[in-house]
Amino acid sequence: MTLKQLEAFYWAAKLGSFALAAERLHVTQSSLSKRIAELEQSVGASLFDRSSQRAVLTELGQRVVPIANKMLALSDDVRNLVSVEKGLQGVCKFGISELGALTWLPPFVAMLREAHPALVLRPYVDLARQLERRVARGELDFAVAPGPSQDSDLHTEVMSKVRFAWMAAPARVGANRLLRPQDFEKHPVITMTEDSGLTRAFDAWANAQGLQVQRILACNSLMAITGLTVAGVGISFLPADYTRAWIQQGTLVELGSDPPLPTLDYCFLFRRDDVRDLVRRLRDYVRQVVNY
Incomplete structure (x- = not known):
């Protein structure tokens, strides 16, 4: 049993889609399916019922989800000890409204390039509701858009008030x-x-x-x-x-x-079950530069 296998299982379970989970983890769908199959072999039981067109969690799979979440959170805590010195790495996909792209996005990107040169930023500009949907589906790590969101799966924090x-x-x-x-x-x-x-x-x-x-x-x-x-x-x-x-x-x-x-609130939106330090730290960077 490996962390990569647990990660593949957890996000496939939370997002309800192998394809979305593979996109989030930046792997091919076949690689993700292989990791989940290896985890099931290690456990000795099926975690997904694949008898229908869409894979559904088995009863055991449902019980494993919160345990996998805890294990991944502990792993993230260990990585955070290293990232404080080495800086943030990997790929971050985030959503932003057009007003944000026209105002505070350039200084935000410049700040992160200087502080965390190994972090790859992939901004996505769209309307608020579309951004909310992409964050909820796990396609984006976070978004900054007019809010608050009515999606119970998303956590909302006000970044700025715009008149x-x-x-x-x-x-x-x-x-x-x-x-x-x-x-x-x-x-x-x-x-x-x-x-x-x-x-x-x-x-x-x-x-x-x-x-x-x-x-x-x-x-x-x-x-x-x-x-x-x-x-x-x-x-x-x-x-x-x-x-x-x-x-x-x-x-x-x-x-x-x-x-x-x-006055309209512009909010930082992310999934409630996303406990990664990456999201929390980028939220703090947004708070430093956000200015409409």
């Missing part, structure tokens, strides 16, 4: 700088799709006010929505600090509303 404000081209709104309920019938609202954390927050705000909104589901790009707003296609809700340059140039104006848009 959003209504934005428009000056020509579209004229001298009016305060949005009234009837303005939302007059001005199209440019948003992302429902997978966006921003859209979820806006929908909750609009429903609370009983607003009838004329919406344009334009695209899933913050930069494109900014461009469409500058062009006068409609109004949008954008991060206040992010749009400061356009406001200073006079191509956008900030609009008030009563009540104002909510």
Whole structure:
């Protein structure tokens, strides 16, 4: 019985898929299956029932999962003693929203390259709900996105609070700088799709006010929505600090509303059962540089 065999078994059990477990552990699916078969041979019993198309844990396999988790956690503790001196190594796949990629991602990457040159970073940019799904499935080690997540398998920690404000081209709104309920019938609202954390927050705000909104589901790009707003296609809700340059140039104006848009939490998301020191340490690095 080896740690690699236990690791293969544990992640196949937790993710419910040999393919996802192999991707997480950066091995081929055939290698992962071989390790699990070797573990079963060592134990002397089957841990997965392979009689159907999808492998399912046997009763013994279900009892072995928490034990494997403890053994892997102890192994990780030993590795941590070494990693403190040698630095983090391996591959880290993490998710990030577009706003994060446009703001704090460069200093985050630069900091880690200097502190942990042997660590390979593979960022993945997507909308909040997609990132949550990938973290929950084990495809990503963690993600930083608008939250909190409603997935009970994920742990959420607030990294930053971002103020959003209504934005428009000056020509579209004229001298009016305060949005009234009837303005939302007059001005199209440019948003992302429902997978966006921003859209979820806006929908909750609009429903609370009983607003009838004329919406344009334009695209899933913050930069494109900014461009469409500058062009006068409609109004949008954008991060206040992010749009400061356009406001200073006079191509956008900030609009008030009563009540104002909510402040949005950007959160660090990871699986509750992921006890690796890698995740905790990278969370601390994110906290140092996160700035929207």
